């Protein structure tokens with residue numbers, strides 16, 4: 001029996017990315033004619049349980065306080081122990097930085113191969129294959145994993161959630177066999193996370209924003225970001241930036257959108273003074289509508305836009321803010 | 330503090346999409362007239378290492394696995410790093426598959442690092458700007474049997490001797506991490522690690538500095554045969570490579586005056602926001 005393990009981090013709920021992971025794992029298990037086994041780091045939330053119950057064959061909970069929390073080396077060791085005991089054909093993870101960090105190391109320990117940022121998954125002649133965008137979004141590669149297990153982390157939102165009709169079973173909660181995790185507990189602690197510095201908890205994740213107003217190097221300094229923020233607040237959205245703006249220290253690095261930043265999927269992405277380099281566009285391929293304010297009519301961003309304006313942002317923003325406020329009143 | 334920084338050369342990632350072509354036979358980008366440059370995250374890693382050394386002392390060795398000559402020769406990246414004031418350079422000459430899979434690369438780098446001697450920190454880029462694989466750091470940690478951490482942007486002395494305090498980026502902010510040495514880290518960009526510009530004098534000096542060169546056969550602890558590495562490895566294969574097509578027509582907002590144009594812009598924005 002071929003097994004597909006999907007790993008859920010602590011506190012996973014039933015957001016779009018988690019539903020995509022469940023959908024992907026369920027469908028891969030179907031194509032392998034195998035089983036879908038969920039692994040939760042920490043006690044699963046009620047929302048995750050609800051999502052998994054009709055689809056997963058089993059749910060394994062790893063409930064050690066440090067696993068999936070402040071000791072990344074122990075989390076890796078625990079998943080290695082589970083991988084050795086379950087012998088899966090595939091292990092799927094989400095796109096959290098912790099998963100990205102872990103995937104190649106987990107594959108190495110299990111004698112498998114990893115691939116990251118997958119946007120599709122398929123099985124061809126018994127081989128698990130994934131597509132991913134390469135060359136800063138200018139091309140798409142299909143990667144065939146030559147070793148087993150295939151350890152794959154998925155791009156958020158690239159995979160469809162499970163279809164309600166895909167109900168098949170009631171999952172059996174199973175506990176981790178006694179002794180399986182003992183070596184993890186015996187190993188001396190090494191790397192330890194001492195502190196987490198997070199954005200204001202009230203702020204929703206950029207990945208979940210419906211409207212994003214983003215600024216680039218063309219803004220010329222940190223001050224205009226205040227204007228972008230009041231515009232995005234007015235539209236019920238959030239503010240983001242290009243790498244060039246983040247590297248200049250004008251805004252926190254967590255605002256960076258792109259190949260090596262956040263991958264977002266808003267209904268509207270308004271790019272202000274952003275050129276539209278392919279690495280930036282790689283982060284907004286799932287946006288429904290892209291619009292831009294740019295001085296340069298030849299800026300590549302316009303090739304991805306539904307609409308735009310060729311003007312100095314300094315002239316456009318104050319007027320735009322006022323007009324929108326009037327129309328929305 | 331002995332620090333090794335692994336460098337990779339890539340085709341200039343900033344070439345515009347409209348000039349981008351594929352080399353179908355080799356399943357890679359067509360180099361055309363584009364330049365080969367050091368991967369930006371490797372330069373962020375080198376800058377981070379230079380700051381650690383300048384503060385705490387130590388020695389930085391830059392390491393590359395790259396062809397021995399031609400447009401993809403490893404030399405320019407190593408010389409530039411020496412000009413930025415890395416202390417030493419090592420080059421494992423790639424005379425096989427030009428773009429081996431990440432496990433093959435990690436095996437070569439691990440063998441070279443063992444040969445270099447005692448090491449406290451191994452720094453890599455979080456990913457390369459061409460294939461964006463993002464696996465070499467993690468696989469290298471495993472090959473060396475060391476703990477590893479990714480997306481690090483600051484390295485400071487730790488509380489205990491032989492430890493470091495790190496700051497690393499996460500989905501929602503940062504984590505402060507205490508970790509023992511030796512350690513393998515992948516480095517990401519931050520406003521504090523923009524690569525410095527080498528001085529003209531240092532560029533001239535760097536051209537005369539010696540570079541340690543090894544063939545695959547000269548690596549005494551390679552875990553697989555040189556032939557396996559030359560074939561590109563057995564971890565994964567590129568089955569297909571294609572340029573995605575996308576057609577969006579941009580409508581520029583029109584109007585007699587700026588006010589009118591912005592008014593139309595506001596209308597279009599509200600249309601989308603209200604229908605979402």
Ligand SMILES: Cc1cc2nc3c(=O)[nH]c(=O)nc-3n(C[C@H](O)[C@H](O)[C@H](O)COP(=O)(O)OP(=O)(O)OC[C@H]3O[C@@H](n4cnc5c(N)ncnc54)[C@H](O)[C@@H]3O)c2cc1C
Nearest residue numbers: 216217218242243244258259260261273275280295313458
């Ligand atoms: C490996 C790698 C990964 C990368 N990852 C990312 C990533 O995740 N995210 C990312 O964003 N980038 C990334 N980059 C960098 C990317 O290639 C570009 O360098 C970057 O996106 C450029 O940012 P920008 O458009 O803000 O700046 P610029 O390229 O400098 O563009 C500024 C724009 O502002 C316009 N402008 C100037 N003044 C005004 C004005 N007054 N009013 C209106 N418009 C004006 C200009 O016409 C121009 O189009 C990556 C690069 C590499 C190599």
Ligand SMILES: Nc1ncnc2c1ncn2[C@@H]1O[C@H](COP(=O)(O)O)[C@@H](O)[C@H]1O
Nearest residue numbers: 335336394453454456457462463464465
């Ligand atoms: N051929 C190579 N020689 C030296 N270092 C490399 C090589 N390939 C990858 N690396 C290192 O691994 C990092 C991540 O690359 P990748 O895993 O290919 O995305 C790079 O930023 C380099 O630090």
